[in-house]
Amino acid sequence: MSTPFVIPTNRMLRDASWLFDHDLEAQDAAACAEYDRREAIERAVSFADVLEEAVDFTRPQQEAFMEALARGRSVDLHTIFCLLDQAKTRIVTRRVNGGV
Known part of the structure; x- marks a missing residue:
């Protein structure tokens, strides 16, 4: 019988927070791009x-x-x-x- 693979809690939290921050960064970048696009459209009217x-x-x-x-x-x-x-x-x- 093999020993289950265990990830230390502090490492798991650090890795999970990086993934969460990465997702937020992507969402922020998309929101900023959409805002900039809308602003450009408003200025073009x-x-x-x-x-x-x-x-x-x-x-x-x-x-x-x-x-x-x-x-x-x-x-x-x-x-x-x-x-x-x-x-x-x-x-x-x-x-x-x-x-x-």
Whole structure:
């Protein structure tokens, strides 16, 4: 009968922690690459892209935009900003997912 192979506990923990750290490093690198890709896509969105996307606003979004534009108060600027930000977000999401 042979003696079972035994790995000392401290060595097993050291080796296991290295594997865990290696996995975390790979996950961090992938997350950083995805973040950098998304940032590059966001920077590439042009004014014309946002206006083109704004053409596809829903009727309530169009009405909110036009009412805010007509009133012109500071609260209305927030509404305009939010609507344009929604348009930009849709562009970025579509491009991140592989669309044009």
